Amino acid sequence: xxxxxxLLISVGLAMDAFSVSVCKGLSMxxxxxxxxxxxxxxxxxxxxxxxxxxxxxxSRFADFISSFSHWVSFGLLAVIxxxxxxxAIKGGDDESENEYxxxxxxxxxxxxxxxxxxxxxxxxxxxxKTPVITSVTIIGAVTFLLSLAGVYIGHRFGSKYEKKAxxxxxxxxxxIGVKLLLDGLGVI
Numbered sequence: 001x002x003x004x005x006x007l008l009i010s011v012g013l014a015m016d017a018f019s020v021s022v023c024k025g026l027s028m029x030x031x032x033x034x035x036x037x038x039x040x041x042x043x044x045x046x047x048x049x050x051x052x053x054x055x056x057x058x059s060r061f062a063d064f065i066s067s068f069s070h071w072v073s074f075g076l077l078a079v080i081x082x083x084x085x086x087x088a089i090k091g092g093d094d095e096s097e098n099e100y101x102x103x104x105x106x107x108x109x110x111x112x113x114x115x116x117x118x119x120x121x122x123x124x125x126x127x128x129k130t131p132v133i134t135s136v137t138i139i140g141a142v143t144f145l146l147s148l149a150g151v152y153i154g155h156r157f158g159s160k161y162e163k164k165a166x167x168x169x170x171x172x173x174x175x176i177g178v179k180l181l182l183d184g185l186g187v188i
Contacts, residue, residue: 001130003138005176009121010142012172015084015165016114017043017143018150022165025154035102036151043147046111047118048140054122055132070184073124077177080117084170088163117173128180 024039025031118139125135150165182188 021150022154040147044144046115047143050118051122058123058126074181081170081173
């Protein structure tokens with residue numbers, strides 16, 4: 001898996017965190033840089049940590065699944081991306097606060113919830129024998145930057161980008177899954 005795919009996966013995975021960050025920004029009457037950085041750190045750290053767990057779980061089974069890893073990769077990324085797109089279309093009330101407050105327990109829960117998908121991607125990394133340190137560094141950095149931007153965008157522009165971001169993230173993950181499947185089948 002190359003750097004382009006890693007960047008695209010990172011952006012795709014970060015869209016849930018970005019969406020929640022937009023909601024956090026929406027609830028800020030005045031832009032809170034410290035709160036935004038802490039929010040972005042939580043999301044970036046969890047998005048980086050979860051693929052490590054998935055990688056080590058997946059590496060235990062990598063020899064077993066190597067002959068059909070392209071199908072596993074496609075399946076996991078398609079399910080994750082499809083779930084993201086369905087949630088974006090259905091909509092939801094991720095954050096219904098009227099006033100912003102930095103709540104560490106809430107950030108922890110949100111960071112775990114938005115990074116579950118990254119656990120499955122770690123399994124894909126193990127199956128594809130992708131270098132884990134490089135991958136999680138890119139994922140964490142991209143998520144941090146997009147989450148920080150999400151807080152600002154939410155504060156500045158409102159919620160009009162939230163659904164589009166989640167739809168784009170889901171579509172990116174599905175496209176990468178299809179590419180990995182076609183690579184594994186020898187089509188491209």
